Amino acid sequence: MTPESTHARLADQLCFALYAASKAVAGAYRPRLKALGLTYPQYLVMLVLWQSDGLTVAELGAMLGLDSGTLSPLLKRLDASGLVRRERTDRDERVVRVYLTPKGAGLEEHAASVRREVESGAGLTDDGFAQLRLTLHELTATVNGCVPG
Template sequence: MTSQDIDMVGHTEDGRRDSSLRLDDQLCFALYAASRAMTGVYRPVLDQLGLTYPQYLVMLVLWEHEASPVKELCAALQLDYGTLSPLLKRLESTGLLRRERRVDDERSVQITLTEEGAALRERARSVPSVIERAMGLSSDEFVALRSALHRLTAVLTATAELR
């Protein structure tokens, strides 16, 4: 079937329905809906920590590495500078991190956890298990889903880079 065989309302010339144009058949929509639902599960848990979901992601990187140049944070979170910068400013204003120009390269900004930011890690330790329980997946299903999503991201990123 060619694109010419499909009219604007998602039917073939012979009147059969083209299921590829149904919303529920779209992988992109399934991922979008799952992402929104996942963020909704995180919201009340993170509210107790005083964090939004994007701020939580920043903190995860810093809890793992303690400090990071902004450029590396952008890469780790797959965000551009314009998106990340307001998140960092907000986290700095709440006292969770510091932004400082690097002594060895003043063009680079180093992000460092404050004592308060480091202490928040202990309060956040239960977040992953709360989310895993809310998902209702077995450990094997959880690992398989995460692996499939990592593979999908890698393939789509490589495809986008080829354009």
């Protein structure tokens, strides 16, 4: 009944702290994004496109760390929702570029307000926010550098 202290506790694990925090933030976005007709990963893809429209599937994947097995059906759904348009390149018929439709571009404002809402609910100072973001980026880079090989 009493947890034995010889075992690693779940709360001590960085992997679980990351897993839980990521899930919590996604959970905060989800109901708010639902009003926009977006899932959380779809929102991340739209974030990239609002920043730089017309990327290829491979470029999107590199920025998000996702492969075509995830992106292909996701982009197909964004296309079906009328937020995005996929176009084969003339120069290279294999390459698909993804463009925002006016409807997709028009969601940016609403999404920005969702973001502000969630981030203000996080209860972090500007400094704490920036510090955490930096730490996470460094951790991501270090850990990713340890695996791929």
